[in-house]
Amino acid sequence: MKLHPKTDRIMRKVGDDIRTWRLAQRLTATSVADRAGITRVTLRAIERNPGTASFENVMSVLAVLGLDEAVGAAVDPTLSIRGQTILTAAARKEI
Numbered sequence: 001m002k003l004h005p006k007t008d009r010i011m012r013k014v015g016d017d018i019r020t021w022r023l024a025q026r027l028t029a030t031s032v033a034d035r036a037g038i039t040r041v042t043l044r045a046i047e048r049n050p051g052t053a054s055f056e057n058v059m060s061v062l063a064v065l066g067l068d069e070a071v072g073a074a075v076d077p078t079l080s081i082r083g084q085t086i087l088t089a090a091a092r093k094e095i
Contacts, residue, residue: 011049015047015048018046022065027064036057036060038060042057043061
């Protein structure tokens with residue numbers, strides 16, 4: 001599947017950022033892969049472009065790196081102004 005160029009750039013940046021987090025914590029690819037329950041090949045794929053891996057595997061790596069809760073918070077609509085606005089508008093239309 002061909003991604004929109006913007007989405008492709010974001011996905012590659014996320015992969016780079018995952019690698020940066022791993023290296024900053026001085027974790028080897030082997031140790032992160034083992035702790036995430038995936039292969040080193042899968043981890044390398046995630047670090048290159050997380051869109052090539054399952055969401056479950058990406059989240060497992062993020063959990064090892066201590067980022068899973070931050071990602072969960074990032075997509076929680078109740079924790080952003082935009083999300084709260086959309087939820088409020090949706091609720092008003094239901095009344």
